[in-house]
Amino acid sequence: MASIELDRVSKRFRTSVALDEVSLRVASGETVAIIGPSGAGKTVLLRLIAGVEDPSRGSIAIDGADMADVAPERRGIGMAFQNFALFPHMTAFDNIASPLTAREASPDEVRRGVESVAKLLKIERVLDHYPRALSNGQKQRTALARALAASPAILLLDDPLRNVDAKLRFEMRLEFERLLSEQGATTLYVTQDYREAMALGDRIAVMDEGRFIQVGTPETVYFEPASTDVARQFGDPTINLMAAAPDSDASGDFAAIGGVRFGLPSGAVAAAKGRDCLVGMRPEALNFEDDASGAFAVEAVTPLNEKIVTLVAGSDGTELLVSRPSHEAPRRPGEKVSLRIAARDALLFARDDGTRIDVGAARIGS
Amino acid sequence: MQHQSTFERVLRGVLIALVLVFFMFPIVWILLMSFQTNEQILRIPPSLLFEPTLENYRALITGRLETHAGTLDIRFMQNLWNSLILSVFSVALALVLGVPAAYAFARFRFRLGEDIAFTLLSFRFAPPLLVLLPLTLYFQDLGLSDTYVGLVWVYQLICLPLILWIVRGYFEDMSPDIEHAYRTAGHGWLTTFRRISIPLTAPGIAAAGLLAFIFAWNNFIFALVLASADKQPVTVGALAFVTASGIQYGQIAAAIVLSITPTLALALYAQRYLVEGLSLGAVKG
Structure with a gap:
């Protein structure tokens, strides 16, 4: 078991800043999913922790010990690279065995170690194959097995599911959950897929342009996104963001969108302080109401297995996405509908910088 | 077709x-x-x-x-032997020096790095005669003229840049992540260099070595000036057939056939590597 502490870590390359004063504490045994667009600095962060690159400034500590002068082979880390980085001149067995041979295990221990992890990942039949003879999924599992083989205290997984097909990605996401809890290692899991992050992370760290925009539990990141960027990254279909000025009347705070009144959490007007706002409404938080005089017309209906995504348009052209479970009867294009949202599900963002305006009504735990 | x-x-x-x-x-x-x-x-x-x-x-x-x-x-067999010794040792030394240097140039950015690499390459542009006169004088002072050591040293002008630049291209082509993976698995940098970097660039190193061997074997001017009869390679030794009583065309032809046979055999054997290595080096260089 090992904790990781990053203290104002920066990494500059000749022409760009990859990491800008990043700080993070990962508790022993915790899994933190790091999500962000490509170029956000996720991979660089893992490389710094692994020690294959040095930070320009700041310090990295593992279990309280500063890692500045510690070589990568002495950090007790297992890392799975995004491009697999298998050793092409070694069989899958030797690839997986490499962390064990480095620890001078006996041939018997090596064989047992490799076979048990290979069994766990269901690649025991291809151990004598060279990487070029493996499918992408097998390569991915081999790379993962190599990272796990020596049961390292820290696991760094760099978008391990990026290069595998959709079906395998889904299966592996389920397996990872089990695997990570079995290993009990402190894990940093880099991904671009919010579902992976939500499923695997005890906490999620959202990165962009070399900084953490938000670090929090999956619930926090989903229900209280720090900014419109975070809100857009989490959720499929993406959140509806509508420009609106919060107002209030006798029945509470509201925003007028598409000429229709949508309730806002109480305190929204006060918190907005007259600024231009964006109201965020997740498609799955919106409800239909049958209403022949409804202000919205159904434009398009897209069934997606477990849910039905419907595009509706207001009289002024405002378009909103609504996502409902597929057991609800689908709407017909052209149908008139009304929309409702629970006031506490509406999010408020400042329009100029995209940060979320906290209206003081805690969503989580309420 | x-x-x-x-x-x-x-x-x-x-x-x-x-x-x-x-x-x-x-x-x-x-x-x-x-x-x-x-x-x-x-x-x-x-x-x-x-x-x-x-x-x-x-x-x-x-x-x-x-x-x-x-x-x-005539000492043709001695010349053939000399050619073999000079070429083999020159290439061996150039590999020992050049492969780690190529790795350094490929993997690390350091002050004057590119300048040093280019200076080494420029040895291939300069006409050898330019350096031969001063070199001869220095070698006489140092007692290196007409020695295998001296010749092998001078032959580095031919072999080292070639190996350095071709092998560098190979190292640059190899994903550093493969090395990083071996390091994080718990192996030191030297083990990683030996077990990962070298085996993965072996075809390139072999191709570069072969080319350097051929260039060293075919060298004429350095050996002509710096070696006397008993250290001369075949290229220089063939001059002995221009005798007082006429030019011995038959022997010259036989000597050429004998002297190109080893390089030809090597080249044919390693043709595939050679083409691969050359094109890679050329594209990446």
Whole structure:
């Protein structure tokens, strides 16, 4: 078991800043999913922790010990690279065995170690194959097995599911959950897929342009996104963001969108302080109401297995996405509908910088 | 192959034949000459029909050249041996020095790095005669002229840049993540270099080594100036056949055949690596 502490870590390359004063504490045994667009600095962060690159400034500590002068082979880390980085001149067995041979295990221990992890990942039949003879999924599992083989205290997984097909990605996401809890290692899991992050992370760290925009539990990141960027990254279909000025009347705070009144959490007007706002409404938080005089017309209906995504348009052209479970009867294009949202599900963002305006009504735990 | 008309096939055959004749003629002619006596070679008009003789080879191998003017000792076998020693040791030294250097240039950015690499490459641009006179004087002072050590050292001008630049391209082509993966697995950098970097670039290193061997083998000017008779390679040794009693064309031809045989065999054996290595080095360089 090992904790990781990053203290104002920066990494500059000749022409760009990859990491800008990043700080993070990962508790022993915790899994933190790091999500962000490509170029956000996720991979660089893992490389710094692994020690294959040095930070320009700041310090990295593992279990309280500063890692500045510690070589990568002495950090007790297992890392799975995004491009697999298998050793092409070694069989899958030797690839997986490499962390064990480095620890001078006996041939018997090596064989047992490799076979048990290979069994766990269901690649025991291809151990004598060279990487070029493996499918992408097998390569991915081999790379993962190599990272796990020596049961390292820290696991760094760099978008391990990026290069595998959709079906395998889904299966592996389920397996990872089990695997990570079995290993009990402190894990940093880099991904671009919010579902992976939500499923695997005890906490999620959202990165962009070399900084953490938000670090929090999956619930926090989903229900209280720090900014419109975070809100857009989490959720499929993406959140509806509508420009609106919060107002209030006798029945509470509201925003007028598409000429229709949508309730806002109480305190929204006060918190907005007259600024231009964006109201965020997740498609799955919106409800239909049958209403022949409804202000919205159904434009398009897209069934997606477990849910039905419907595009509706207001009289002024405002378009909103609504996502409902597929057991609800689908709407017909052209149908008139009304929309409702629970006031506490509406999010408020400042329009100029995209940060979320906290209206003081805690969503989580309420 | 695509469908071709008879005309196209014939044309293709003729063109290939022309190219082959153009490139192969000198070598074939020399091969034929090596089995002829001087008289047969020099008759006019030349003829493809002759009674082959092994006399030229016999003279080279026994080291005794009998002409009308008398008997001449030649040291062709010694020259061949010298060529082998010089080329093998030059390439071995250049590999020992050049491969780690190529790795450093490929993986690390350091002050003046590119300048140093380019300076090494520029050794290949400079005409050797430019450095030979001062080199000769220095070598005489240092006692290095006419020694294997001195020659192997000078041959680094030929071998080192070649190996450095070709192998560098190979290292740059290899994903550093593969090395990183081996490091994080718990292996030190030296083990990683030995077990990962070297095996993965082996074809490139072999190709570079072969090319350097051929260049070293074919070198003439350094050995001509810096070595005396007992250290001379075949390229210089062939001059001995220009004798007072005439030029021994037959022996020259036989000597050429013997001296190109090792490099030709090597090149044919490693043709695939050679082409791969050259094109890679060229693209990446």
